[in-house]
Amino acid sequence: xxxxxxxxxxxxxxxxxxxxxxxxxxxxxxxxxxxxxxxxxxxxxxxxxxxxxxxxxxxxxxxxxxxxxxxxxxxxxxxxxxxxxxxxxxxxxxxxxxxxxxxxxxxxxxxxxxxxxxxxxxxxxxxxxxxxxxxxxxxxxxxxxxxxxxxxxxxxxxxxxxxxxxxxxxxxxxxxxxxxxxxxxxxxxxxxxxxxxxxxxxxxxxxxxxxxxxxxxxxxxxxxxxxxxxxxxxxxxxxxxxxxxxxxxxxxxxxxxxxxxxxxxxxxxxxxxxxxxxxxxxxxxxxxxxxxxxxxxxxxxxxxxxxxxxxxxxxxxxxxxxxxxxxxxxxxxxxxxxxxxxxxxxxxxxxxxxxxxxxxxxxxxxxxxxxxxxxxxxxxxxxxxxxxxxxxxxxxxxxxxxxxxxxxxxxxxxxxxxxxxxxxxxxxxxxxxxxxxxxxxxxxxxxxxxxxxxxxxxxxxxxxxxxxxxxxxxxxxxxxxxxxxxxxxxxxxx
Numbered sequence: 001x002x003x004x005x006x007x008x009x010x011x012x013x014x015x016x017x018x019x020x021x022x023x024x025x026x027x028x029x030x031x032x033x034x035x036x037x038x039x040x041x042x043x044x045x046x047x048x049x050x051x052x053x054x055x056x057x058x059x060x061x062x063x064x065x066x067x068x069x070x071x072x073x074x075x076x077x078x079x080x081x082x083x084x085x086x087x088x089x090x091x092x093x094x095x096x097x098x099x100x101x102x103x104x105x106x107x108x109x110x111x112x113x114x115x116x117x118x119x120x121x122x123x124x125x126x127x128x129x130x131x132x133x134x135x136x137x138x139x140x141x142x143x144x145x146x147x148x149x150x151x152x153x154x155x156x157x158x159x160x161x162x163x164x165x166x167x168x169x170x171x172x173x174x175x176x177x178x179x180x181x182x183x184x185x186x187x188x189x190x191x192x193x194x195x196x197x198x199x200x201x202x203x204x205x206x207x208x209x210x211x212x213x214x215x216x217x218x219x220x221x222x223x224x225x226x227x228x229x230x231x232x233x234x235x236x237x238x239x240x241x242x243x244x245x246x247x248x249x250x251x252x253x254x255x256x257x258x259x260x261x262x263x264x265x266x267x268x269x270x271x272x273x274x275x276x277x278x279x280x281x282x283x284x285x286x287x288x289x290x291x292x293x294x295x296x297x298x299x300x301x302x303x304x305x306x307x308x309x310x311x312x313x314x315x316x317x318x319x320x321x322x323x324x325x326x327x328x329x330x331x332x333x334x335x336x337x338x339x340x341x342x343x344x345x346x347x348x349x350x351x352x353x354x355x356x357x358x359x360x361x362x363x364x365x366x367x368x369x370x371x372x373x374x375x376x377x378x379x380x381x382x383x384x385x386x387x388x389x390x391x392x393x394x395x396x397x398x399x400x401x402x403x404x405x406x407x408x409x410x411x412x413x414x415x416x417x418x419x420x421x422x423x424x425x426x427x428x429x430x431x432x433x434x435x436x437x438x439x440x441x442x443x444x445x446x447x448x449x450x451x452x453x454x455x456x457x458x459x460x461x462x463x464x465x466x467x468x469x470x471x472x473x474x475x476x477x478x479x480x481x482x483x484x485x486x487x488x489x490x491x492x493x494x
Contacts, residue, residue: 001126001187008185009126013119016082016178019171020115023089023108027051033164039098049102052220055406057109058116059216060209062403063258065114066121067200069395073190074121075182077395081114082179088112089171108168117399124386124394125188191392204250204258211243212407219414223421259400260393268388269397271470272381273404275337278463278470279377280405281412282344285460286312286351286370289416289453290363297356297450311364315371316378323376333384334474340376341467347373348461352454356447373464384474412463416456423452 001009027034027050034050068077088108095101214236226232251257264270287309294300294308323336347369354363382401389397426448427441437445 001185005185005187006126008181010123012178012181012185013123013126015174016078016115016119019085019174019178020112020119023054023112023168023171027054027105027167034101035098037164038095038101050098050105052216053102053105054109054112056213056216057106058113059212059403059406061110061113062117062212062399062406063208063396064200064202064205065118066396066399067205067256067258069118069121069399070392071191071200073188074118074125074395075186075188075190077114078118078122078186079179079182081111081118082175082182083111084108085111085115086172086175086179089168089175093165093168093172117402118395120382120386120402121395121398122186122188124398199256201250201254201256201258204247204254207243207247207250208258211240211247212403214240214243215407216410219410222414223418228418259396263389263393263397263400266388267473267475268384269400271473272385272388273401275341275377275467275470276381276401277404277408277411278467279341279344279374279381280408281415282348282460282463283374284409284412285416285456286348286367288413289420289456290351290367293354293450293453294360294363297446298360308360308364308367311368312371312374315368316375317371319372319375320379323380327380327383332476333380333387334471334476336376336380337384337474338468338471340373340380341464341471342373343376344370344373345461345464345468348457348464352457352461354450354454354457356450377467416459419459420449420452420456423455424448425452 065077065081085108088104088106088111091104092101092108095104218233218236218240221236222228222233247259248261251259251261264273290308291305294305300308323331327333327336347366350366350369382398385397385401386394426445427437
């Protein structure tokens, strides 16, 4: 590829990541207009599926996307994922019922799983000879994180000033432009053999999808639609555990496993996957419960609460740009991983001091610090994993890091939700009664809820502190080893 083609390809990838991330978050702010239009009588009960159908389909496809990239080539899989996403977006915009919209969201999610993961494989293959591609991985990760922060706000704006259908229709011209430019410009390495030279482990992919889907349903429904001890949740948990066991057995016995366990022998991959999962759990705590704090404890409208995530998005973007520049000058991914985890730990410790009258400017500063910490992690972890992965497993390694983040986010949401429910000791008997409390009881209830929330942020700090320890286990780069050795005498050959 020429330098101009590479730049166009890089821009296409960034637009693709924006599309995927925004559609993951944007619908949450438009659920009320959607229900009012499609099913005002009973649609409110189906709102969770608008979010879950997308995330479940996306997570279930991730392991298969990685293997397909390594077998068929990233360009073919990328174009297929974009086409599926465009089809799902068109179906979402044209939906005439909640059921149709949920089904269309699942189709959109299948494509979005590739947009988020396969795009990072394409970025890695766009690098020139000898380049580290720090800018590519860094900006891709930062845009993903920033989109998570601003997505709900954009969704609210479109829902308030235009039809909710434009949330999906706006993807069509952008998606078609990505599809056309990707087909014309991208010239990526093609693996030898294709379908004939490889056997896709479809049973393994099915078991991975079963495990992730049932686990995500446990975290979505547990303690909400169903009690944790209900037959539905217990049954899903048993199914998830059984699918995981069968999946691991399949990966040991399959000729070409969908997620080769040999990858976990590589320290950068093993600890990189773990850090990404823990970061996903902590990130959902920082974003979701800050939004809850603003709306419940401070009375901020939901449309305005999203603006408080903008400092986080700004911090991610700013430090991502700086990190990419420093990485080009030889700074190691291990340094960013440890530093980002440490900064995020401090940020969560500060969030754990929130009270019912804490200055909102102080909260904005805390969120900026959260963004600075996560910004150092998002792109550099992907870069770390891609550089350490064997060349023939680049697709699997890249999609796996996204897969572990998805699982970490789901488990973090369930853990924090259960924790805050158990710790709440205010009036009304539980957090569900907060909305109906008045007077002194409401003041006491909010105070108890904020106190429980502070414990959640402390747990987030603990998760990020573990990330610091795992970062220290990462092998040092050659440059770091040379620096640590200092002026050690060099032996001359015999």
